[in-house]
Amino acid sequence: MSESRKLSQPHLLGIRDLTPEDIRLIFDTAVQFKEVLNRPIKKVPSLRDTTIVNLFFENSTRTRISFELAEKRLSADVVNFSASASSVSKGETLIDTVNNILSMKVDMVVMRHPAPGAAELLARKIKATIVNAGDGTHEHPTQALLDAFSMEEKIGSLEGKHIAIVGDILHSRVALSNILCLTKLGAKVRVCGPPTLIPKWIHTLGVEVSYDIRDTLEWADVANILRIQLERQDTRYFPSLREYALYFGINRALLEELGKDVVIMHPGPINRGVEITSDVADSSQSIILQQVENGVAIRMAVLYLLAPRATNA
């Protein structure tokens, strides 16, 4: 009989709630799903009697497709919902929308929402398993899990490794989830960006702060480059994109001066020529496409481990 292990949480709302053992369990399971994804038939029947709704109140390409593929590879029934084509535009509240969907017998809800804490609210009010696919500027747990998983795959255990998170830390849910996940795995984390885009309290999470990209890259084993989130910036945080690219953009010349290989990551979508140049994004140092590939396996693991069962259904 196989060993059985369980996540400490009934939902995935954020990395904050996970223990290091939870993260390890998700990674161990994802490794096996990665093997499934390389088979001639990339599908297993595990969740064939589970119905999952993907509620996307915010635009998304990668995450939505990745979740949908993960669900389909697990044989779940999938319902997609995007806010623009729904009754939300008629003024329905979030709880009403979700309760209506749940009365059609849905077991799990994967939700992206522009409001921080939306997933948490849903978990408190709704009787279904909730997976947070990004809530405003708060958390994006599956992205952090797939980032850390991809790093481990590339450089081994993250214990004591130097990971830099570069760019728009202030508006980034990927940054917060990454910091929480990486520190739980024992990595040393440094954030780097213009002072206006780094929150004042960030050091309370146990990370170093730097405003010097060259120094940060010299320190780092891995650099996770974040997108400048123009859509969330209500005011001018830096003079121009050209100036940002000049001071914080990663280009080939900068990497070549380091005299060592830094693993380059980016959660997408990339603003090519702003935070990262095309020759870096497409270079052999970059594992951007492996991140996307691992995303499906990580999301399969999360859904598989959280799917309702006899005792907690």
Added chain:
Amino acid sequence: MRSQLVYLHHMEHGRVILSSRPFQMVLDRLCYALIENYDAFEGTCVIGVQPRGVLLADRLVSRLNEILGSPSIRYGKLDITFYRDDFRKQGRPMVASQTVLEFPIEDQRVILIDDVLYTGRTIQAAMTALGDFGRPATVELLALVDRRFNRHLPIKANYVGIQVDAVDEAYVKVDWADQDGDDRILIYPQKQEPAV
């Protein structure tokens, strides 16, 4: 330390139904039965079902290679965790083991190997899983222990080590020298909780 105590406690209540010496003879008999049918194992592969079927398959494959004198048998490991039909009934998710199948099984003769054939559900899941890798020419099943009166499905082994006729609650466990200290088969009055 605690887990070891639990283990010893269980041992006291388990009864050995096949000890080390006859155990080796049974393994040898199974090997010769396979050679009789598969000769040099051309177009044939051996697939152990994770986790404990693999321990049996490991042993059989190394013995077969010894007897045949040519280590050429293609050998894979198949995990069926994601194919289990009792997903919703388990309180907690089962953690999958590794699947290693580095050869195509299309049109191959597959020998599926598991340690204990009980309800037949594991084998049903294994055959569904196999189908995701291709369409084998034939599939045969080898089980070290056949609990023939406890079957839930019309599944039968082609090669059987020993038959054990016991009530439903009884639990049969195969121990392996390299993992459990000795080669033997034990029977317990009821299913042993894993010593966590």
